[in-house]
Amino acid sequence: MTLEATITQLEQTNANLVNEVVAIKTTAQDNANTAVQKASEASQSADHSLAAKNAAEALYGDLQAVDAAKTTAVTKASESSDSAAAAMASEQAAASSEANASAILSAIQDAADLYDDTAAGIAGTVDGKHFRVVSEGGAVITLYKNVSGTATEITVFTSKTLEDNREAQLRADIAALVLNASETPVRSIFFTGATGAFIDASSEGA
Structure with missing residues (x-):
């Protein structure tokens, strides 16, 4: 082979190598671009996932707030119902007392x-x-x-005077019984509503 043919062959081989390097670089660049695009898409997906998570948490918080509001409303309604029932009972009792008082007043006048x-x-x-x-x-x-x-x-x-006298007598009877209890171990005592006083049965039989 002549020198010119050898040089021509080398130049051709060199051109082929350059083309292969360019193709490899192009492929590598394409791959890099694809990787960047995938990374961008992954980042967007992550952002969307985070947004969805935040929205779900916010919704859950809203649902909790709604449940709490419903519970509070039910409690208030129950309290209102109880208050209304108590008010009605008080009103009925007051009306009954007023009716009784009116009946007694009418009877007194009669x-x-x-x-x-x-x-x-x-x-x-x-x-x-x-x-x-x-x-x-x-x-x-x-x-x-x-x-x-x-x-x-x-x-x-x-009369108030009679009530005061009965109370004073009751206190005196109690004091006397306490004093006598220290002297007599066993005593039989009962209360009589007729006179509003304590009666010592032991002393009656003595």
């Missing part, structure tokens, strides 16, 4: 006369009428109604 005992009251009134009986020196007035000839007690009015 019972114009005072009597010494129920027999006199029954004798002095007709069926359905009210009368008053005075006792304990005027300290107690009992309101009765003539029901078919029977004295039916309606209510009792007691």
Whole structure:
């Protein structure tokens, strides 16, 4: 082979190598561009995922707030219902008390006369009428109604003086019983509502 042919062949080989290098560089650049694009897409997907996560958390928070609001509303409604029921009960009790007070006032107004005992009251009134009986020196007035000839007690009015005297007597009876308890080991004691005092059964039998 001549020298010129050899040089020509070398130049051709060199040109082929240059073309291969250029092709490799182009492929590498394309791959790099593709990688950058994929990275960008991955970053966008991550951003979208983060946005979706934040939106989900915000929605969950809103749902919790809604549930809390619903619970509060139910509690308030229950409290309002209870308050309304209590108010209604109080109103009914007040109305009942007012009705009772009005009935007693009407009965007092109807019972114009005072009597010494129920027999006199029954004798002095007709069926359905009210009368008053005075006792304990005027300290107690009992309101009765003539029901078919029977004295039916309606209510009792007691003077403050009598109440004070009964309380003082009760305190004195208690003090006496406590004092006597230290002297007598066993005592039989009972309370009588008729006189509003304690009775020592042991002393009665002594």
